[in-house]
Amino acid sequence: MTVADLIKARTEVFSVREDATVHEAARYLRDRQVRSAGVLDSGGRLVGVISQSDISDKTAAENKCPAWMRVAEIMSTQLVAVPPETLLNECVLLMEKHGIFHLLVIDGQEEYRGMISVQDLLRLIASDEKARADMLESFLFSAR
16 A cells, blocks of 8 residues: 555645744644644745744743744754655654654655654554454354
């Protein structure tokens, strides 16, 4: 299974502009019930990621005002991205290698297509394991 298979049913790509205030970004994440979003420049190009932890660690913990700070000041810029055709087991290895919980998805035209999280992968793995267990159970108990 590939990243494209995982994200194909998604209807929204979560992103904020780099010139948005941290306060606006925090409300955006809260309203959409997501933990992070891509950060786009004025041309729509991916330049960073902002997460709830970026907001809390870099504003509240530093006693700075989120209404005056810009997303560009606190976003993470060490980006790890994959193309949509990447296999999911490769994604797990990349997350482990880099010690991260999200991977950005960028297509061949360098367009931001969203992100996948370790939670997405765990949910999929659990679903696959349940399906296998159900199949084995039906095979074993239907043979009696």
